Every structure is written in C-alpha cells, then in structure tokens.
Amino acid sequence: xxxxxxxxxxxxxxxxxxxxxxxxxxxxxxxxxxxxxxxxxxxxxxxxxxxxxxxxxxxxxxxxxxxxxxxxxxxxxxxxxxxxxxxxxxxxxxxxxxxxxxxxxxxxxxxxxxxxxxxxxxxxxxxxxxxxxxxxxxxxxxxxxxxxxxxxxxxxxxxxxxxxxxxxxxxxxxxxxxxxxxxxxxxxxxxxxxxxxxxxxxxxxxxxxxxxxxxxxxxxxxxxxxxxxxxxxxxxxxxxxxxxxxxxxxxxxxxxxxxxxxxxxxxxxxxxxxxxxxxxxxxxxxxxxxxxxxxxxxxxxxxxxxxxxxxxxxxxxxxxxxxxxxxxxxxxxxxxxxxxxxxxxxxxxxxxxxxxxxxxxxxxxxxxxxxxxx
Amino acid sequence: xxxxxxxxxxxxxxxxxxxxxxxxxxxxxxxxxxxxxxxxxxxxxxxxxxxxxxxxxxxxxxxxxxxxxxxxxxxxxxxxx
Numbered sequence: 001x002x003x004x005x006x007x008x009x010x011x012x013x014x015x016x017x018x019x020x021x022x023x024x025x026x027x028x029x030x031x032x033x034x035x036x037x038x039x040x041x042x043x044x045x046x047x048x049x050x051x052x053x054x055x056x057x058x059x060x061x062x063x064x065x066x067x068x069x070x071x072x073x074x075x076x077x078x079x080x081x082x083x084x085x086x087x088x089x090x091x092x093x094x095x096x097x098x099x100x101x102x103x104x105x106x107x108x109x110x111x112x113x114x115x116x117x118x119x120x121x122x123x124x125x126x127x128x129x130x131x132x133x134x135x136x137x138x139x140x141x142x143x144x145x146x147x148x149x150x151x152x153x154x155x156x157x158x159x160x161x162x163x164x165x166x167x168x169x170x171x172x173x174x175x176x177x178x179x180x181x182x183x184x185x186x187x188x189x190x191x192x193x194x195x196x197x198x199x200x201x202x203x204x205x206x207x208x209x210x211x212x213x214x215x216x217x218x219x220x221x222x223x224x225x226x227x228x229x230x231x232x233x234x235x236x237x238x239x240x241x242x243x244x245x246x247x248x249x250x251x252x253x254x255x256x257x258x259x260x261x262x263x264x265x266x267x268x269x270x271x272x273x274x275x276x277x278x279x280x281x282x283x284x285x286x287x288x289x290x291x292x293x294x295x296x297x298x299x300x301x302x303x304x305x306x307x308x309x310x311x312x313x314x315x316x317x318x319x320x321x322x323x324x325x326x327x328x329x330x331x332x333x334x335x336x337x338x339x340x341x342x343x344x345x346x347x348x349x350x351x352x353x354x355x356x357x358x359x360x361x362x363x364x365x366x367x368x369x370x371x372x373x374x
Numbered sequence: 375x376x377x378x379x380x381x382x383x384x385x386x387x388x389x390x391x392x393x394x395x396x397x398x399x400x401x402x403x404x405x406x407x408x409x410x411x412x413x414x415x416x417x418x419x420x421x422x423x424x425x426x427x428x429x430x431x432x433x434x435x436x437x438x439x440x441x442x443x444x445x446x447x448x449x450x451x452x453x454x455x
Contacts, residue, residue, distance in 0.1 A: 009446030233384050240386045251389060256424030257452075258438055259389035266389075281443055295417035295455055 004040045047356035049340065054283040061277040062089060088271045092264060095291065095299035097249060101207070101227035106219060106242040114213065117220035120237055121211040123204065124224070129161060130198040133178075138190050144170075144181035145194050151176070161202045165193070205231045229254045248297055257292050264288040264297075311335050313342035382427050392439040395428045396451075401435045404451060418452035430454045 006014075014035055018028050044050065065086040083091060083100050091099045105124075107117060132153035137146045149158075155173055162171065162180075170181040182193065209226040227245045232238060233254065245251060246267060252260040265281070265288045272279050290305055291298055298304035302319045309315050312335045316324040328335075337343055343350040384390075396404065405411065418425060418436055425436055431454065438450040 007445035007448070009442070009444065012446060233387075240384060241388055243387065244389075254384060254423060255387055255390050256385075256393075256422045257418055258391050258393070258424055258440075258450075259387065262389045262391070285442075289416070293416045295419045295422070295452070 004036050004043075006036065006039050010035070010039065045353070047351070047353045049352045050286065054286050057283045058272075058279055058287070061272065061279055062086060064277065065089065065272075065275050084271055084274055089268065092248075092268050092271070093287070093291075093300040095248065095297050095304065100225065101245065101247045103208075103222075103224040103227045103229070103232065103246075104244040105222040105224065105232060106239040106244075107222070107237055108239050111237045112218075112220055114215075114220055116237070117213045117222055120235075121213050121222045124208050124222070124232065124235070125211045126204040126206055126208050126226075127202045128198065129158065129200045129202055132158065132202065133198065136194060136198065138187070138194060139179075140187070142181065143185060143190065144179055145190060145197070147178040147180075147197075149176050149178055157203055161200050162197055165197065169193075208232075252297055257295055257297075260297055261288050261292040264291060309339070311337070311339045311342045313337075313345055314339050317341055317345060385424060390424055391441065393424050393428065394437045394439070395425075395430050396435040396437050398434075404435060412453050415451055415453040417455045420454050425454070 014032070018024070018031070023031060090096075105120075107120065111117070111120065129147075132150050133147045134150045135148040138144075139146050149155075158178065159171070165171070165180065168183055170179075170183070172179050172181075180193070180197065182189065185193070205228050207226040207228045208224050210224060212223045214221050214223055227247045227250060229243075229245045229247070229250045230253075232243060233240055246263075248260050248263050248267075251263045265284055268284045268288070269279070269281055272284075287300070291300065298308070300306070306315065306318045309318075312324055312328040312333055316328075335342060337346070337348065338351065340350045340352055349355040412433060412435075415435070420430065420432060428436070430436060434454050436452045436454060438452065440448055440450050442448055
C-alpha cells in the first residue's frame with residue numbers, strides 16, 4: 001500500500017482550519033486520517049481516460065461561448081481589436097502565429113503615475129516617417145520627392161532614419177520641407193521610393209502600434225496593441241515582474257517554455273472566465289502541459305499533437321483520412337494497436353481503465369496452487 | 375548591463391517558475407522512483423532562456439517548482455534536449 005501524499009495547499013488549509021477551530025492532539029490526528037482517506041478517494045485511478053474527460057469538459061462550455069465577438073472598440077480599458085471568446089480559444093489551441101497581439105505593461109513604483117506613464121507610452125509607440133509628414137508629392141520637373149513635415153517633426157531623427165537612402169539620393173531640408181532627389185531615377189522608381197520612405201521606422205519600439213494608458217486598481221498600466229516583449233523588458237522603467245504579453249511564441253523565445261506553458265494556461269482560463277464559464281483549471285493544465293511537452297509549442301490540431309500520434313489509424317480517424325492511409329500503405333507501415341482510438345475502431349478492448357492491465361499467468365506457480373488445493 | 379545579466383533579469387517575470395538542475399544521483403533516483411526512462415520525460419531545449427544560465431548538458435534533468443491553485447506547489451521535471 002503506497003502512502004498518500006497530501007498536496008501542500010490542502011495540508012495548509014487543513015492546518016489553518018484546525019487552528020481556527022482549536023482542534024489539537026488526537027482529535028487532529030483522527031481528522032488527518034479522514035482527510036487522507038478523502039484525498040485517496042479523489043485521486044484518479046490508473047487507466048482513467050483523462051484526455052476524453054478534458055476534451056468534454058472544455059468543449060461543452062465552449063459551445064456556449066460567443067461566436068463572433070471580435071471587437072469591442074469603445075469599451076473602457078480595452079484597445080480595439082483584441083480577440084476574445086471562442087475565436088480566442090481557437091487561436092490559443094491552434095497556436096496561431098498571426099493574431100491580434102496585445103501587451104500590458106506595468107511600471108516600476110517610482111514611475112507609477114499618470115505623467116510618467118503617458119511619457120513612456122509616447123516613447124515606446126512606434127512611429128513611421130508617414131506620421132510626421134503632412135503632405136507628400138512627387139516633383140516631376142526636378143525629378144525629386146517633396147515632403148511637407150509637420151511642426152513637431154524632429155529633423156535629426158528623420159535624417160538618421162532615412163540614412164540608408166542617403167547614399168544614392170540627395171537629401172536636403174528647406175523651410176518645413178524635406179527634399180529627396182535620387183541621382184538617377186524614373187518616375188516609377190520615385191513612386192516606390194516615396195512609399196518606402198513613408199514606411200520607414202522612425203522612433204519607438206517596433207510592433208507597438210497603439211498605446212493607451214489605463215488605471216488598473218492602484219497602478220497605471222500601458223496597454224498596447226502589438227507586442228515586442230524583449231525590447232519592452234529592456235526598458236529601465238518597466239516592472240519586469242508583472243509585464244504581460246499574449247504572444248506565446250514571444251514568451252517562449254524570451255522567457256522559456258515553462259513561461260509559455262503558464263501563459264497558455266492563463267490565457268485559456270481567463271478567456272473562459274470572461275465568458276462566465278467555469279472549467280476546472282486542471283483540464284486546461286493538462287492541455288497546456290501537452291502543448292509544451294516537446295520543449296516547444298505545438299498546436300492541438302493535425303500539425304501538432306494529433307499529427308504526432310504513432311498510430312496510423314488514429315491519425316486517419318482525426319483528419320485527412322485518405323492521405324494517412326495511402327502514405328502508410330505506400331511505406332508499408334504497421335499499426336501496433338496500442339492506443340485507445342484504434343482499438344475502438346476495430347472493436348478490440350481499448351486500453352482504458354480495466355482494459356489497460358493484462359493478466360500474465362505463471363504456469364509453475366499455478367500448478368503449485370492448484371496442486372495444494374486438490 | 376551585459377547581454378547575459380539582462381536575460382537572467384528577465385526571469386523575474388511572474389510567468390517563469392523556478393528551474394533547478396538535478397545532480398546525477400538525484401536524477402537516477404528520480405527515474406527509479408517514477409519508473410520512467412529519460413525518453414519519456416517532457417523536454418526542454420538546451421538553449422531555453424530559463425535554463426541558459428544553468429549550463430545544463432543534454433540528458434540532464436531540470437526540476438521545475440510550479441505554483442498551482444489546486445495543489446499549492448508541485449514539481450515538474452523536464453529533460454534537456
């Protein structure tokens with residue numbers, strides 16, 4: 001009989017309860033025995049088909065989620081275009097690489113006020129040349145580009161930003177205008193050069209497209225649309241501990257696979273929680289553990305977890321039946337029939353629960369026993 | 375600040391749990407206790423930012439102290455690949 005180890009949280013809660021109700025000595029011991037029994041009963045038995053239970057526990061509430069809740073533009077404290085509800089769940093479990101990224105940036109205590117937050121928000125916002133240009137035109141007579149700059153434009157930063165074009169062009173400032181004259185150019189080239197210059201990164205942090213300063217409880221928080229975790233964490237004013245992004249690939253690259261696992265867990269449970277759905281967190285833990293099992297993020301779909309199954313029948317059962325069956329017959333692969341799905345398909349006893357264990361009889365010992373009896 | 379201390383500094387983020395490197399003896403004990411082989415353990419990349427400063431070799435085991443709302447604290451193990 002193995003001894004039952006009570007989880008730390010339950011042990012702590014038990015001790016707290018005993019202290020509150022002044023339970024001591026033998027009474028406490030008796031109660032502890034009972035607690036052990038309850039914990040033992042609540043444990044899963046070997047061979048329990050936990051994945052199926054998880055799948056049902058998540059997908060049943062998910063059927064009740066809002067289907068097309070994409071934007072909530074004017075809602076306070078939320079920037080436009082943050083996906084939530086069912087589409088967000090799909091994004092998380094599909095481990096999509098393109099989605100609406102967002103960050104929540106917390107500041108260090110000394111910067112935790114409205115003024116500094118606004119200043120930092122302005123600083124990190126990505127600006128392009130087009131943001132400081134009021135009017136742009138092509139001067140066909142002189143074969144040059146003409147940009148009318150806005151009043152707050154800083155010429156030095158513009159100059160260094162478009163430095164890479166300076167080699168082949170003649171860059172000059174006159175009054176509030178910026179002239180760029182390529183040494184040799186056709187009209188077509190001028191046009192593409194104009195677009196290139198307007199899209200040139202000027203200041204701020206790349207991919208931080210929109211910023212908003214919001215008061216969240218005691219803190220002033222900068223919410224952004226777009227995300228760049230590494231560059232943000234490098235800023236001296238940022239509270240590294242609490243700053244948060246919803247991009248799991250970025251987290252994986254900067255903070256490691258365990259952090260990515262925690263992010264998937266947080267995002268999935270908060271998405272469900274927002275919709276008022278109560279799913280036990282252990283189910284989501286199981287999925288996030290499975291998604292990060294290989295040291296990198298894998299999606300739940302056919303290119304991820306399901307695609308990595310060893311059984312051909314199980315893969316064929318999921319998606320792209322023909323592809324898997326034909327490729328398996330070309331290669332002459334074998335299916336060992338070890339998993340649950342393939343055994344259900346061919347009508348065998350699936351290795352779940354009592355089907356998981358097999359009886360092996362030692363004939364010598366059997367003879368001994370039967371010999372004794374007869 | 376050098377690049378390395380910067381990266382270690384990032385690990386103060388609330389998403390990152392504590393990573394520890396198990397010694398050879400501890401690792402063998404663990405494998406015996408759970409009756410598993412190294413291959414069956416979950417994996418972690420050698421250049422994972424969270425274990426870069428530990429200089430773990432391939433095949434060694436990382437002990438991760440996770441916080442959990444249901445169990446308080448529990449341990450998770452990953453093998454370095």
